[in-house]
Amino acid sequence: MLFTKLKTKAAHLLRGESAEEQAHDFLIDKGLKPVCRNFRCKQGELDLIMTDKLTLVIIEVRFRKTDKYGSAVESITRAKQSRIIAATHIYLSSHKTDGPIRFDVVAISGNGNIDWVQNAF
Structure with missing residues (x-):
């Protein structure tokens, strides 16, 4: 049972890494x-x-195999947005910038469609 959980988690992480690479x-x-x-x-x-x-653009990458439970x-819930904004404050505390900051989302669907939402929140 433990091996199955680890194997599933590894596959999930690999899909996430692949989606981030594709978005990048x-x-x-x-x-x-x-x-x-x-x-x-x-x-x-x-x-x-x-x-x-x-x-400076902060990008959240999301992958969904299907839209069965939403795109x-x-x-990206309000809670997720809040965590991204909080993490951005920490990043900016050690990486100063004088320019504007934008939050984008790159959403990748199971069929390979990429949706880039600029100024998402």
Whole structure:
């Protein structure tokens, strides 16, 4: 039983890493420049941090195999947004920026469709 749980978790983590890699490459193709990946702190995790010209962009990557329980974009609750904002405050406490900050979402569906929502929240 324990092995099955570990195996399932590993597969889930691999799907997440794959979605983040796909989002990263997609955004680079759109002209964004990478700054940091998987910034972790007590408040949460920032999947991707990039710049779009002078704007610092915090990107939440979501993957949903199906929309049976809602789309990937719909899965970002107010609580999740609050955790991302709190983690951004921690990031900014040691990485100062003078430019604007934007929160984007890259939602990837099981069929490979990518939905990039700029200024998501």
